[in-house]
Amino acid sequence: MTGIRGVIFDLGNTLMFLDDEWEPVRRRAARDLVDFLIQRGVDIDRHRFGEEYLELRRALYQRSVEEQVEYSTADSLRRALSRSDHRDLSHDLVEAAVRAFFSFEEERWTAYDHAEATLRELSERGYRLALISNATDDPLIQRLVDGAGFRRWFDMAFTSAGVGLRKPHPGIFEKVLSQWGLPPSRVVMVGDTLRFDIAGAHNAGLKGILAAWDLYPDYDAEADHVVPDAKAESLQHLIELLTRMDE
Numbered sequence: 001m002t003g004i005r006g007v008i009f010d011l012g013n014t015l016m017f018l019d020d021e022w023e024p025v026r027r028r029a030a031r032d033l034v035d036f037l038i039q040r041g042v043d044i045d046r047h048r049f050g051e052e053y054l055e056l057r058r059a060l061y062q063r064s065v066e067e068q069v070e071y072s073t074a075d076s077l078r079r080a081l082s083r084s085d086h087r088d089l090s091h092d093l094v095e096a097a098v099r100a101f102f103s104f105e106e107e108r109w110t111a112y113d114h115a116e117a118t119l120r121e122l123s124e125r126g127y128r129l130a131l132i133s134n135a136t137d138d139p140l141i142q143r144l145v146d147g148a149g150f151r152r153w154f155d156m157a158f159t160s161a162g163v164g165l166r167k168p169h170p171g172i173f174e175k176v177l178s179q180w181g182l183p184p185s186r187v188v189m190v191g192d193t194l195r196f197d198i199a200g201a202h203n204a205g206l207k208g209i210l211a212a213w214d215l216y217p218d219y220d221a222e223a224d225h226v227v228p229d230a231k232a233e234s235l236q237h238l239i240e241l242l243t244r245m246d247e
Contacts, residue, residue, distance in 0.1 A: 003246035004207075006182050007122060008173070010191030011133040011141060014211040015115045016148060020108045028104045030054050033077075036100035040093060044084050053080045057136075068169040070160035073098045073136040095139075102140050111148040112213075118235040119153035122242070130176045131157040132189070134196055138162035155179070167191075168200030177204070188245070190238060192216060194223035202226070209241060 009015055018025065030050030037044055056079060060071040074094050081089060123129060131154050135141045138161040145157050156179060160166040163175060177184060184205030191197025192211045201208035210219075210228040213235065220226075230245070232238040 004127070004186055004188055004242055006128040006130065006176070006180050006187040007242065008130045008132050008176055008187060008189045008201075008206070009119075010189075010193075010197050010211065011131060011135075011144065012109075013192040013214045013216060014190060015119075015131075015150065016109050016111050016144060017214055018105070018108055019110045025105050025108065026054055029101045032104055033097060033101040036097055040097075042081070042086060042089070044081075044086075049080070049084065052083075053077070056080050064160075064166055068166050070134070070136065070164055070166050072138075072161045073101065076136070077101070098137060099139070102137060106140060106143065109144050109148075111150075112235060114235040116149055116153075118239065119150060121239060123153050127242070128155055128180055128182070129153050130155050130180075132167060132172055132176065133158075134160045134166050136161050167196040168203050170200070170204035173200060173204035173206060188229070188242070190232070192219055194220045194226040194228070198228045199223055199226045207245070209238065211238070 012018070030053060033053065034044065034046055034050045037049075038046060053076070057076050060076050064071050077094060077097060078089075081087070119129060131145065131150070133141050138159045141159045142157060145151050145154070151157070156176060158172060158175060160172065163172050165172045167173075173184075173189070177187060180187070188207040188209055189197055189201035190209045190211050192215055194210065198208035198210060207229040210231045212231050212233055230241045232241055
């Protein structure tokens, strides 16, 4: 193979989808978090803490997009708890609270029908495969990768929470390139957003393929100038596009 050697995938709306609406999932997560903390004896306002925490997460998300760094869920939770005069909770308690926050959401992530078959076929064709996901909790993404059976196909699975940098920052892509020992010209990024996946690929010198089979409504937000190198209408179509790129 003399062309493309490596393929980096996004996760959400590329290999998996959330089988629910985001807003009720977020509100359920906040309720579960509050219930968990109160059960563990943490003195918080049951009626205010959850909404205030969601508002903090929204504010930190905007900062993360602007700064291209990640504010993890554990970090945002500690910030919220410190505002309620809880600054000395143990690492284990915070991590357990984060898992409680994501427990409802985690059950609703579902792999696309042809996702694993696509990864298998690409691997059998000799492509190196990796994952880069913008996410506020690295353990959540690693569990989803394992639960979907994707782990065997990936050389590595990086998240913005684990690395500290968010797509489109080139640094998170360069971690993959470094481990593979491949030049960017021989690697493509496959993802469903222009401003994170495709712009990030281009920032790092990679080609970018837009995963168009399940686009978010704002997939093109703030990215009028970003043009993908190709647009895949399905996972099967993605394989055809990669074949053409090699030729």
